[in-house]
Amino acid sequence: MFIASFPAGPWQTNCYLVAPGDQGPCVVIDPGVGALGPVHDLVAEHGLEPRGVLLTHGHIDHLYSAVDVCAAYDVGxxxxxxxxARLTDPYEIAGAREVVEQELGHARDFSGREPAVVHEVADREPITLAGLAFEPLHAPGHTPGSTLYRIAPQEPETRSLVFTGDVVFAGSIGRVDLPGGDAATMRETLRTVVLELADDTVLLPGHGxxxxxxxxxxxxxxLSAQGLTSF
Known part of the structure; x- marks a missing residue:
């Protein structure tokens, strides 16, 4: 399996390109602010062919370039x-528009600008894309629609991979004080989704x-017993 990533935009959001082999069909995960150029570069460098975009959630730093990537490669x-709904109204976080304007010199109007093809993800309903099988795990709390994407081991000696978005990071978790966040819901997600993952699972977060x-x-x-009750 091939995985490349880069931190995009002012929030340094990890955008991932994932392919079953060293070249050919791939999936783009969370193309954030200014991600289209680096996606183009990685596609050209490695002979990749994007077949779709997966979004872990609807915050602007994870979806800003989704329309561009989908249009450039004619994918959903x-x-x-x-x-x-955040695809067409992602500026709900205070100050987000101003940060984007400072970074890019302008802030896109998202009104009515969904990608041409949008597929709605269902919890644990497999998505087969670019020769890879993704299992979406609904994980609300950071946002109502936050979703982990799990790829099962490709070979007996490999481990599961989970793209966690902003649900869990190395040493931390996603904020619950942003629009759509909810502490009680996040605690339930950590208990029933995150802590149920196998110990050898590799976590690929949205930041860091x-x-x-x-x-x-x-x-x-x-993720400790005390921590699950302290935020």
């Missing part, structure tokens, strides 16, 4: 229905470096 995007479930279970303060 996948998002949970709980966050679909990758980690493993065993590491987070042992050291992430928000």
């Amino acid at each position: 995007c996948w998002i949970h229905p709980g966050d679909r 470096g990758q980690t493993t479930m065993s590491r987070e279970r042992a050291s992430n303060p928000y």
